[in-house]
Amino acid sequence: MVRLEAGFSVAQERVVVIGAGIGGLAAALRLAHAGLDVTVVERAARPGGKMASVRVGDSRVETGPTVFTMRWVFEELFAESGAAFEEQATLAPAGLLARHAWTRDERLDLSADLDTSAAAIAAFAGPREAEGYRRFCARSAEVYRTLEGPFIREGRTSPTGLAQRVGISGLGDLWRIQPFATLWSALGTFFRDPRLLQLFGRYATYCGASPFTAPATLMLVAHVEQAGIWTVAGGMSALAKAVADLAAQRGATFRYGAHVDRIVTAGGRVSGVILADGETIPANCVVCNADASALGAGLFGQEAAPMGERLTPAERSLSALTLAAVAEPDGFPLAHHNVFFSGDYRAEFDTILRRRRLPDDPTVYICAQDRTESGAEPTGPERLLLLVNAPADGRDRPPTPSEIETCATNLSRRLEACGLTLAMASPPALTDPAGFESRFPGSAGALYGRAPQGWASTFKRAGARTALPGLYLAGGSIHPGPGVPMAAQSGRLAAVAILQDRDSTARSRRTATRGGTSMR
Known part of the structure; x- marks a missing residue:
């Protein structure tokens, strides 16, 4: 031949x-x-x-990306x-991006429509924060436009290659997207309200990182979400x-x-x-x-x-502790995507990434999988995925059963502080960092590779x-x-x-x- x-x-x-x-x-x-x-x-x-x-009871609950x-x-x-x-x-487009809560009385919905979100932020935190949100969205769009072609669409993985691709005329764009700043410090130029810093700092966790160390370029997530979020049948x-x-x-x-x-x-x-x-x-x-x-x-x-x-453990992205559940919620109007924020974001990430422990007061994400904007609100038990961030030590030092039980208790307390209680219809399916390491050997439970x-x-x-x-x-x-x-x-x-x-x-x-x- x-x-x-x-x-x-x-x-x-x-x-x-x-x-x-x-x-x-x-x-x-x-x-x-x-x-x-x-x-x-x-x-x-x-x-x-x-x-x-x-499978949880008689239902199948999505356990991965939502x-x-x-x-x-x-x-x-x-x-x-x-x-x-x-x-x-x-696919079905989502007008409501996510519902956020800090306490029973502090709630904020973000919409795919910029003006609707700005009005909600003005009512929640004042007109100055709404103006900061508009500036933040403009910068987020600029970051995305700068990086989509040379970085996302192409195989450019070095700073030199990226600079060569954008050319002399594009170097100013690269500088303006604040590549050397952290996400948290960059957010401080747009927002003063600590709750909004938490909300938009959470975008770092989409890549398994802390907002206090992740690069400011991750603010592009805001533009990605505004460009469209869909639910998949x-x-x-x-x-x-x-x-x-x-x-x-x-x-x-x-x-x-x-x-x-x-x-x-x-x-x-x-x-x-x-x-x-x-x-x-x-x-x-x-x-x-x-x-x-x-x-x-x-x-x-x-x-x-x-x-x-x-x-090294410090270089790994976040892992997670997840609960796939069928439960009946009460006391809080769940949307499809919901975030219940901890009382101290910096302390939460210090516990996870420095002390290498499950957080004492976790931020909790819930995907209510039976709730869509076009469908009727479910009655009775519904499919829920609950997630809290965790250190990726599923191979070196996986959490003990006692630590997992304590985290589940703290998770419930955080939800109750925001007015939500869950009555489980079936025992939930739990996955911890050791479970993710078992499913994806060599990862130590890290869900996103390098942080x-x-x-x-x-x-x-x-x-x-x-x-x-x-x-x-x-x-x-x-x-x-x-x-x-x-x-x-x-x-x-x-x-x-x-x-x-x-x-x-x-x-x-x-x-x-x-x-x-x-x-x-």
Whole structure:
């Protein structure tokens, strides 16, 4: 068989994707549509990774991401694969972004409409804070516009590469987005009310960081949310299934309940994977859609380990303690997304990240999954996901049963302080940092890979390509970062890298000619 110089076969190239999280699914879909022979190997029984659900009583409760934004990532992914996103997933726009509470009497709703939110902030904290909110939203939009092209859409992972991409005319924009400031200090230029500092500082936790150390560029989350939040019919796990189904229609093969033991090489490049049962799956390329720490810890073999990373506890992102529940709420008008803030935000993060303990007074997020703006308010028990931030010590020092019980008690106290009580209809399903480490080995329970701390941390994330030919990376711990759309974008970038490298080698393939010489 005639072979390409870089090891690709003239016949159909084979790609193995490790992990059916949304990054791996996006890569598999794009590559299968391009005609490559794609096999997705997933140790779980279904696709989605963190986009999962669990049975509680007679219901299934979504246990992973609950906020869907940046719809354009999926619209482009599906369009690149010859499909219409709106025909594959059913979405409903959310006018109310989230309901926030500090006490029984202190509540604030944020809306997708800027004027509505500004009016609510004026009534809540005064006209000066409303004016600060308008300035904050303008800066958030500026940050997003500056970073979308060169950072989110492209594989630029170094400060030099980013500066080169924006050019001389764009350097002023980079400076104005305050890359060297922390999110908390930047928020102080817009708000004085400590409750609003808490509210918008919470955006750091979307990437698993503390607002006191995360870069100010994370204020772009405000613009992302204003650009649109949607609820997905069937939950986020249904979105993952839609991507997997389309990839299968395009020719990808899915093997569930299959565990990759190691990535193997031959001749200085990837040659395939070996499963735990000893089976070898040959491949020209491997997309590793696992936490970069799992790769760095050698969980996929020592040949690929140098392509990963090894994080100290201080470098890891936040983990979480979650309760998937079916319960009847009382005393508080839940929206789809709800946040109940602690009394002292700085003390909360000091406890989690410095003392490495579950917080004594946690901020609690609740997704009321049966509540939508277009539907009737549920009666009786409903599906709820409750979440508090936790240190990512699921491997080194997981919380004890006593500590978990204390945290659950403190969680209930925080809700009661805001007027909410929950009557459980079934025992809730609890997941702690050790549970997340068990589901995603090598992560120590960190949900977002490396925590963004300081201006340079964002650029420390690995990109799609690695120094090992044939090995590509995707997932929330890879550039451009965590969250469903960003992880999906990482899969798109991995697929683009493979196709570009394939085209590059194809232009240099050896051709048999009379006389035995080799020509381009």
